[in-house]
Amino acid sequence: VDKAWKELSNILSGIFCASLNFIDSTNTVTPTASFKPLGLTNGTDHRLLRYAVLPREIVCTENLTPWKKLLPCGSKAGLAVLLKAERLFHSSYHSQAVHIRPICRDASCLAVSWELRQTLTVVFETFSSGQGKKDWSLFKMFSRTLTEACPLASQSKIYVDVSAKDKEKELLEVTPSPTAVHEAIVQGEKRTYAVYDLLSPSLFNTSRSLNVQLKWKRPQDSLELSVPVLHAQRYVSGYGLQTGEISTLIYNTHPYRAFPVILLETVPWYLRLYVHTLTIITKGKENKPSYIHYQPAQDRRRPHLLEMLIQLPANSVTKITIQFERALLKWTEYTPDPNHGFYVSPSVLSALVPSVIAMKDADMEQSPLFTTLFPSSDGSSYFVRLYTEPLLVNLPTPDFSMPYNVICLTCTVVAVCYGSFYNLLTRTFHVEEPTRGGLAKRLANIIRKFRGVPPL
Amino acid sequence: VVEGLALLDLGVSPYSGAIFHETPLIIYLFHFLIEYAELVFMITDVLTAVALYLAIQDFNKVVFKKQKLLIELDKYAPDVAELIRTPMEMHYIPLKVALFYLLNPYTVMSCVAKSTCTINNTVIAFFILATIKGSAFLSAVFLALATYQSLYPLTLFAPALLYLLQRQFIPVKLKSKSFWLYTMQYAALYLCSLVVIICLSFFLLNSWDFIPSVYGFILSVPDLTPNIGLFWYFFAEMFEHFSLFFVCVFQINVFFYTIPLAVKLKEHPVFFMFVQIAIISIFKSYPTVGDIALYMAFLPVWSHLYRFLRNIFILSCVLIVCSLLFPVLWHLWIYAGSANSNFYYAITLTFNIGQILLVSDYFYAFLRREYYLTHGLYLTREDGTEAMLVLK
Numbered sequence: 001v002d003k004a005w006k007e008l009s010n011i012l013s014g015i016f017c018a019s020l021n022f023i024d025s026t027n028t029v030t031p032t033a034s035f036k037p038l039g040l041t042n043g044t045d046h047r048l049l050r051y052a053v054l055p056r057e058i059v060c061t062e063n064l065t066p067w068k069k070l071l072p073c074g075s076k077a078g079l080a081v082l083l084k085a086e087r088l089f090h091s092s093y094h095s096q097a098v099h100i101r102p103i104c105r106d107a108s109c110l111a112v113s114w115e116l117r118q119t120l121t122v123v124f125e126t127f128s129s130g131q132g133k134k135d136w137s138l139f140k141m142f143s144r145t146l147t148e149a150c151p152l153a154s155q156s157k158i159y160v161d162v163s164a165k166d167k168e169k170e171l172l173e174v175t176p177s178p179t180a181v182h183e184a185i186v187q188g189e190k191r192t193y194a195v196y197d198l199l200s201p202s203l204f205n206t207s208r209s210l211n212v213q214l215k216w217k218r219p220q221d222s223l224e225l226s227v228p229v230l231h232a233q234r235y236v237s238g239y240g241l242q243t244g245e246i247s248t249l250i251y252n253t254h255p256y257r258a259f260p261v262i263l264l265e266t267v268p269w270y271l272r273l274y275v276h277t278l279t280i281i282t283k284g285k286e287n288k289p290s291y292i293h294y295q296p297a298q299d300r301r302r303p304h305l306l307e308m309l310i311q312l313p314a315n316s317v318t319k320i321t322i323q324f325e326r327a328l329l330k331w332t333e334y335t336p337d338p339n340h341g342f343y344v345s346p347s348v349l350s351a352l353v354p355s356v357i358a359m360k361d362a363d364m365e366q367s368p369l370f371t372t373l374f375p376s377s378d379g380s381s382y383f384v385r386l387y388t389e390p391l392l393v394n395l396p397t398p399d400f401s402m403p404y405n406v407i408c409l410t411c412t413v414v415a416v417c418y419g420s421f422y423n424l425l426t427r428t429f430h431v432e433e434p435t436r437g438g439l440a441k442r443l444a445n446i447i448r449k450f451r452g453v454p455p456l
Numbered sequence: 457v458v459e460g461l462a463l464l465d466l467g468v469s470p471y472s473g474a475i476f477h478e479t480p481l482i483i484y485l486f487h488f489l490i491e492y493a494e495l496v497f498m499i500t501d502v503l504t505a506v507a508l509y510l511a512i513q514d515f516n517k518v519v520f521k522k523q524k525l526l527i528e529l530d531k532y533a534p535d536v537a538e539l540i541r542t543p544m545e546m547h548y549i550p551l552k553v554a555l556f557y558l559l560n561p562y563t564v565m566s567c568v569a570k571s572t573c574t575i576n577n578t579v580i581a582f583f584i585l586a587t588i589k590g591s592a593f594l595s596a597v598f599l600a601l602a603t604y605q606s607l608y609p610l611t612l613f614a615p616a617l618l619y620l621l622q623r624q625f626i627p628v629k630l631k632s633k634s635f636w637l638y639t640m641q642y643a644a645l646y647l648c649s650l651v652v653i654i655c656l657s658f659f660l661l662n663s664w665d666f667i668p669s670v671y672g673f674i675l676s677v678p679d680l681t682p683n684i685g686l687f688w689y690f691f692a693e694m695f696e697h698f699s700l701f702f703v704c705v706f707q708i709n710v711f712f713y714t715i716p717l718a719v720k721l722k723e724h725p726v727f728f729m730f731v732q733i734a735i736i737s738i739f740k741s742y743p744t745v746g747d748i749a750l751y752m753a754f755l756p757v758w759s760h761l762y763r764f765l766r767n768i769f770i771l772s773c774v775l776i777v778c779s780l781l782f783p784v785l786w787h788l789w790i791y792a793g794s795a796n797s798n799f800y801y802a803i804t805l806t807f808n809i810g811q812i813l814l815v816s817d818y819f820y821a822f823l824r825r826e827y828y829l830t831h832g833l834y835l836t837r838e839d840g841t842e843a844m845l846v847l848k
Contacts (some may be wrong), residue, residue: 168480240791272475276462296475299678328680396682396790398797403693406801410690414709415810420816425716429827444604 005050016098017062019054026269027345028052029305032293034264034350037101048193053266053345055390056335059094060132061085067096070118071150078150078198079158082142083120093123137213146208149198156198158212163191179203189226189355209417229254229353230261230312234346234388241326248320248347248388254354259381260290260311261351263320267304267344269297270327271393276305277323283316299327326395334397344391354383444451477673478572479605480657480666494621497567500578501558506752507581511588511810515726515757516546518588533832539825541760546775549756557753560777566746573746576605580612580750584729590623602658604653604707607674609738611714615732617642618718619725628722677703677741682800684782685743686808689801711740727822730754734815738808747777755818764821767813774810778803 005028013020032046064085075083088094099117126136139145149156159182160174178194179202196203196212202208231251238244250261267273275294280287291309295302312318333340381428448454489496520543525531527540539808555561566574595616602609617639618628626634657666673679680688687706694702713735721728730751737747762768781803788795 036676068558207513241793242790274462274475328688328692330683330691330696332678332696396797398689398692402798403695406689406693409805410686413805413812414706414739416809417735417812417816418709419715420812421819424816424823425720429824 001048001050009052016066022054022057023052024341025301027054027266027303028294029266029303031264031305031307033291033307034262034348035307051264051266055345057117059096059149059291061089064088064097067098067118067120070098070116072152075354077148078153078156079146080150081146082138082143082144084144086143088120088122091122091124092138093121095119095121127160129189135213135215137211139211143209147209148204153199158196159193159213160196161191162194162214162215163189172216172389176203176210178361227253229355230349230351230384230386230387231452232347232349232388234391236344236391236393238323241394243323243325244393245277245321245323246344246391250310250312250314250318250320250349252314252318254314256314257354258311258313259351259354260309261311261349263306263308264348264350265304265306266347267297267306267324268342269299269301269303270329270342271304271324271344272297272327273304273322273324273449275322278306278321280308280318280320282311282313282318287311287318326393328398331398331400331403334395334400338397339394340401341392341394344393346387346390349384349386349388351386353384354381404431459670462794477669479670480660481573481653482572482605484660493570496572498571501563501567503583504574504578505558506660507578507585508557508753509550511581512553512757514551514588516549520546524538532829536829536833539760539829539833542657545760549759552756552759553753556756557749560749560752562745562749563753566744566749571744571746572605573744577746577750579605580609580733583609583612583616587619587729590620590728592620592642593645595620596642597649600646600649600653603650604657607671608710608740611711611732611736612729613643613646613730614714614718615721615725616724618728621633623724664774674741675703675707677706682786683742684745684807685738685740685842686804687741689797689804706739706741710736724822727758730757731819734811738815741791743771751815755846757816761818761821761825764824765817767817767821771810771814771817774806775814778807778810782807 002025006024006115009020009023012018024295028050029052030049031051035049035051037049066085068080068083069080071078071080073080075081093169097119099119101117102112105111105113124136124141126134126140160178162172162174176195179197179200180195182193182195184191184193196210198210229252231253232248234246234248236244236246245264246267248263250263273296275296280289287310289308289310291307293305293307295305297304308320308324310318310320339426468815486493519541523541532540539681563574563671579598583595583602586594586598599609599612599616602612620642621628621635621638624638626632626638626674654667658664675690677687680692682688690702690706691699717728717731721731733747733754734751737743737751742749782800785795785799785803789797
């Protein structure tokens with residue numbers, strides 16, 4: 001499996017122009033409980049699973065271009081026309097993903113085919129750039145509009161969230177008018193979506209291009225964002241370059257339901273975790289996890305892996321702390337800017353969050369794309385996978401300009417010892433014979449005779 | 457150790473990670489004693505001091521007997537009366553040794569830090585006691601325990617062997633059969649106890665994992681945490697190409713002084729033991745101040761060499777100043793961030809040079825006294841003027 005993993009990371013690195021080839025055994029772990037393979041699988045042997053994170057790499061234009069090339073129409077037709085790099089990277093958050101899983105080819109499931117799902121998530125900040133109003137349009141965000149759907153696509157839709165919190169339908173308005181309206185329960189809340197079906201011929205009848213616009217009718221006095229039921233944050237504390245502490249805070253804001261969450265932490269080997277300092281505190285009391293899997297790191301070979309199943313009581317904050325010690329690396333193992341620090345990859349929280357509103361089984365046939373975005377396993381809870389922030393940790397650095405000097409000085413010290421011991425071991429004491437003196441001594445004696453001083 | 461116990465409780469082998477490098481016997485010892493840890497370390501320190509006290513007491517008797525024998529055999533020159541040691545001056549030496557060990561700030565620091573070095577010191581002290589008392593079996597067992605815990609006391613096999621041979625009045629000649637017989641016996645005892653202890657550790661944890669973690673770790677030096685030795689910065693700044701070569705060179709450096717010292721000091725095995733322990737504490741891969749405390753405890757035994765020491769004032773100043781500067785520069789590097797690792801490294805270098813020169817100074821003084829004993833204290837040349845001694 002490790003060989004296949006290495007080949008996969010190298011191939012992906014080549015396809016997406018990303019530095020995924022830096023994935024090796026020092027940042028790959030084998031989680032036991034956090035991840036389950038999606039789609040059709042035969043068994044769930046966790047030893048075949050690999051998980052790696054490269055927190056130092058960032059997403060840039062070179063990664064977007066091959067990603068777009070994987071789309072059937074490329075960036076020439078359909079929704080992908082909107083994806084231009086200079087607007088996409090002018091945003092607060094950007095994320096690209098490629099998911100591959102085996103699925104049944106048809107209803108009888110006689111043959112297995114591979115499903116490729118590409119997702120792109122971008123968060124635009126229109127408030128600061130839109131003259132203080134929260135109206136947006138496709139043209140304002142992407143500086144272009146849609147002209148036609150991709151001919152190869154069997155479905156091409158745009159969903160706009162028009163949920164109104166206070167059941168006042170006149171709060172916002174979308175133009176042009178949507179082809180349909182879809183209601184669903186997403187992540188425990190009832191939401192309404194306006195649907196634009198690009199393949200329906202009625203959409204492009206009036207104008208050649210489609211520019212979806214959203215206008216707020218009344219200015220918002222205060223916007224309360226609903227707090228998600230499960231959220232987390234992580235930080236490093238401690239001072240100095242010797243020790244530190246990683247703390248993870250997990251919030252459960254559900255008013256009355258408790259649920260378990262699986263926490264997966266991968267810490268690089270040069271931050272040596274001390275598992276006897278692991279403490280989990282909820283509401284002031286200690287919380288013992290029902291399942292712990294800990295695999296300590298091996299220097300330069302394997303990172304730490306800590307997986308725990310923690311029960312979160314309703315309406316609580318859970319604090320997980322673990323102390324670590326920083327190691328001194330060899331001078332070649334530091335990155336070119338060693339004082340920037342080293343990244344610790346984000347920890348993964350997986351949970352089945354109970355939803356406040358009961359959900360009906362979603363209709364898979366009608367909107368397959370929608371349900372893959374917001375899957376739910378049964379009517380009462382939905383699956384959430386959260387990633388915390390990556391951390392930046394400083395390590396003590398040796399002086400990089402000194403290798404030759406250090407070698408010389410240390411070998412000098414060893415040679416001092418060797419020299420004095422050699423002298424003492426191989427030479428014996430003798431009474432000193434008086435010598436006639438070398439040239440210098442004779443010269444000194446002549447000068448002394450002139451001065452009237454006794455000779456040496 | 458606490459981390460190793462926590463890992464054991466979690467069901468993971470303590471050696472699967474890279475944090476725990478102690479032997480399985482230590483895990484099991486502390487499994488029962490972890491609540492009384494401070495008391496345990498204080499008791500081990502006291503035991504070490506007691507063992508050293510008894511050992512030096514016996515050693516003084518041996519020295520005095522030997523001196524009497526040599527005086528009767530007329531081996532000494534006529535005017536060396538001031539160099540002869542009397543029981544009066546030797547009376548307080550064992551107490552001084554015990555106090556030197558107990559009151560040494562290094563010992564106190566090791567005890568407070570609860571470093572397992574104190575247990576190492578106790579085992580070596582018991583080994584010295586057993587050797588001086590003459591019991592070959594106990595001495596082999598304690599030496600095997602010491603070697604099991606950290607690899608370097610293997611070199612103490614030679615001085616122990618020489619001492620026991622001397623005690624049995626077997627002369628050290630390569631052709632003598634009784635010499636080889638005794639050597640084989642002692643070596644067999646030592647190796648058997650070592651094998652027994654290693655197999656016991658295997659059965660305690662049901663795996664051989666501890667061998668690469670404990671001994672591989674000592675020999676290959678993967679962890680570069682700064683300590684008071686020379687290795688860490690050297691290997692942090694080493695070119696990758698040469699690291700294996702220099703690891704081998706540094707390890708050979710520790711073991712390499714044994715044979716020449718054995719040849720030179722075969723009449724004085726206890727001094728040989730002292731020099732060997734000092735070399736181990738200076739050049740081992742992860743030295744601690746506890747190791748230094750052990751060989752410094754022996755210094756009162758050679759207090760009669762004081763008149764021949766050449767640099768003792770400078771060396772004691774160097775050692776004291778460096779010990780004071782160590783924590784200061786460490787704090788400046790790691791916590792204040794205003795100093796470099798070079799500052800701490802420089803103090804490491806100076807401290808080690810101080811130790812090396814201290815040991816070689818004592819060695820010089822010892823050899824010089826031996827020369828004076830056999831050749832007379834007031835040396836004159838042929839024309840009657842005062843002579844100077846040089847090493848040639």
